[in-house]
Amino acid sequence: MHxxxxxxxxxxxxLLDPDVxxxxxxxxxxxxxxxxxxxxxxxxxFEREPIEFVGRHLHRxxxxxxxxxxxxxxxxxxxLVFVENATTGVNAxxxxxxxxLKPGDELLTTSHVYNAxxxxxxxxxxxxxxxxxxxxxxxxxxxxxxxxxxxxxxxSDRTRFALFDHITSPTGLVFPVEQLVALCKERGIWxxxxxxxAPGVLPLQLDQLGADWYTGNFHKWLFAPKGCAFxxxxxxxQSLMHPVVISHGYGSxxxxxxxxxxTKDWSAYLSAPAGLAFLEKLGADRVRNYNRELALGAQRxxxxxxxxxxxxxxxxxxxxxxxxxxxxxxxxxxxxQLHDWLFNRHRxxxxxxxxxxKLLLRTASQVYNEADQYHHLARVLAQWIADD
Numbered sequence: 001m002h003x004x005x006x007x008x009x010x011x012x013x014x015l016l017d018p019d020v021x022x023x024x025x026x027x028x029x030x031x032x033x034x035x036x037x038x039x040x041x042x043x044x045x046f047e048r049e050p051i052e053f054v055g056r057h058l059h060r061x062x063x064x065x066x067x068x069x070x071x072x073x074x075x076x077x078x079x080l081v082f083v084e085n086a087t088t089g090v091n092a093x094x095x096x097x098x099x100x101l102k103p104g105d106e107l108l109t110t111s112h113v114y115n116a117x118x119x120x121x122x123x124x125x126x127x128x129x130x131x132x133x134x135x136x137x138x139x140x141x142x143x144x145x146x147x148x149x150x151x152x153x154x155x156s157d158r159t160r161f162a163l164f165d166h167i168t169s170p171t172g173l174v175f176p177v178e179q180l181v182a183l184c185k186e187r188g189i190w191x192x193x194x195x196x197x198a199p200g201v202l203p204l205q206l207d208q209l210g211a212d213w214y215t216g217n218f219h220k221w222l223f224a225p226k227g228c229a230f231x232x233x234x235x236x237x238q239s240l241m242h243p244v245v246i247s248h249g250y251g252s253x254x255x256x257x258x259x260x261x262x263t264k265d266w267s268a269y270l271s272a273p274a275g276l277a278f279l280e281k282l283g284a285d286r287v288r289n290y291n292r293e294l295a296l297g298a299q300r301x302x303x304x305x306x307x308x309x310x311x312x313x314x315x316x317x318x319x320x321x322x323x324x325x326x327x328x329x330x331x332x333x334x335x336x337q338l339h340d341w342l343f344n345r346h347r348x349x350x351x352x353x354x355x356x357x358k359l360l361l362r363t364a365s366q367v368y369n370e371a372d373q374y375h376h377l378a379r380v381l382a383q384w385i386a387d388d
Contacts (some may be wrong), residue, residue, distance in 0.1 A: 004282055006290050007370035014368060016055040020343075021373050023350040025300075026169070026320055026364030029220040031275070038274040039225045042267035054260075061270055062259050068273040069218065069230065074205030079230050081243075081258035082269040086196035087116045088244060089215025089231035090163070090266075092123040092258075093192055096162065098240045105128030105160040108189075110135045110151070111356060112168040117194055121163065130160070139356065140324070141169075143383030144176040151180055161190045166198035166216075170355045172295070172320025173312055173361055174202070176253070181210045193260040197221065199230075200279055201288060201318050206232050213237070219268070221319065223275035228268040229260070231332060287367055291319040292364035298374040299323065302361065306385070326385065330359045338384070346380050 001109050015023050020031070031039075046053045050172030077359040083089045101107075107121050111134050118134070125132040137147060149171050155162075164180045168172065177193050186190040192213040198204060200221035206214050214232040216225035233241050238254040245261040279287060296314055299321035303310045311323060327334050335352040338359070342348040353360045361381070363374065 006299045007369040008368075011368045017345055017367065021346075021376065023348065023363045023365075023369060024376065025283075025366035025369075025375060026172075026220060028158045029217070029223070029225060030217070030366065030368070031225050032223055032278050034131055035271055035274045035278055039267045039271040042270045043265065045120065045268065048267075055191065056264060058254075058386070059259055061265065063271050064256065065273055066230075066255075068204075069276065072204075073199065073216075073230075073232070073274055075232055077263075078255060079238070080230050081255055081276055082272075083215070083229050083243070083258070085219075085229045086215045086217050087114070087120065088115050088231060089213075090192070090194060090326055091120050091244050092231060093213045093215075093233075093242065094120055095244060096129070096199070097190065098124050098128050099127040100240075101130045101160060104158055105130040106133045106156065106158045107131070107154050108133040108135065108151075108154060108159050108162045110137050110164065112137055112163065112165060112171050112173065113163070114169045114194065114196065117163065121388070126227045129160070133159070139171045139173075139322070139358075139360075141171075141173065141307070141313075142314055143313055144174075144179075145325065147173075147175055148179050152183060156186060157181070157185075159187070159189050161192070163192045164195055166193050166195040167201065167318055167320060169196065169317040170322065170353045170360060170362065171312070172318075172322045172364075173316045174318050175210075175316075178209065179357050185210055194319075196229075197318075197320065200284070218272045218275060222272070224272040224279045225268040225275075227265075227273050228275075241327045275309065282367060288318075290367055291365045292317065294371065294374070295319050295321040295363065297371050298365065298377075300383065301374050301378045303361075305382050307329065319365050320362060321365075325335070325352075325359040325361055330354060330357060335359050341384065342377075342380065348377055348380065350377065 003029045008229045063097050070080040122132050135150050163185050166177050169298040181191050190212050193211045195216035197218045212234050218228040219226050243258045243261050247261045249257040299310050302323045335354050351362050
């Protein structure tokens with residue numbers, strides 16, 4: 001039914017450098033050539049008659065694209081707006097609720113939070129007199145129950161807003177967001193899910209999740225051009241929501257405010273349905289299963305190389321897999337040094353993170369990858385460990 005073979009056989013569908021072992025789809029994604037061609041068509045249409053395009057067509061085309069993407073996410077188009085990235089979505093929510101916060105309120109997340117989101121929460125806490133609370137979670141981790149129970153213990157009668165990753169960026173863990181959302185809602189806590197890595201990786205039903213807000217990227221795992229993400233807002237909150245940039249649409253309603261915040265290249269947003277069509281051509285379930293098997297294989301072979309038990313259970317792994325590295329001292333300089341050695345000496349592009357005092361190597365598996373690449377990485381890593 002799906003004739004496109006994965007691994008090296010389909011790599012030519014992207015512009016990726018054939019001389020690089022690219023194991024980091026997670027940072028920015030990789031846009032297929034055919035989706036880039038659709039984006040160029042939108043750019044050409046805009047440039048051909050900018051006034052007519054923006055004045056007469058843009059809002060309708062954005063709403064059509066939003067409706068298409070929302071249906072895939074289990075949501076309504078009128079509840080979804082486009083933003084440049086998930087961090088922008090988080091910032092829009094935090095800035096919109098800031099007037100509702102008072103000194104002593106707590107903004108809660110976990111220690112696996114994406115650092116840009118951590119900084120945004122700290123900023124709003126400082127601005128409003130609220131308190132930023134970060135729930136410590138271990139890595140390695142035994143089970144998703146550890147996440148739920150740690151959060152349960154940290155919630156207090158002062159917790160006003162909570163944010164949870166659906167798939168954590170540094171550690172690649174799938175969090176039990178359904179349980180975390182329910183835990184917060186039964187206490188009357190506003191809750192947002194940062195699904196930066198989830199669309200295209202996990203089946204989503206946003207209307208049924210129960211969160212107040214959900215943001216995610218289309219350019220990471222849904223093959224959209226760079227700078228294409230969304231913010232979903234539950235209807236009761238929409239009248240209070242504003243984009244980070246206030247423009248002509250202020251006071252005109254949720255979608256009107258977000259759809260136009262000044263001149264920009266809207267082609268990435270308008271091309272999101274082409275990215276979704278590419279996923280569906282490959283087979284969405286087929287892609288998820290292939291990428292998950294690659295990620296579990298990467299976790300297994302790298303853990304064996306390092307000499308550790310896999311640091312997370314299989315049911316917390318989707319397309320990302322992180323392993324702690326035997327490095328002392330573990331600092332930003334050591335992370336950069338190892339990354340550069342892997343890339344400059346071996347042409348392997350894979351991120352090295354400093355997380356909770358440890359260096360983590362995190363793979364991100366996409367259909368243009370294959371198992372041999374992770375075995376190659378493991379052999380190179382073994383050489384680095386032996387020489388260290």
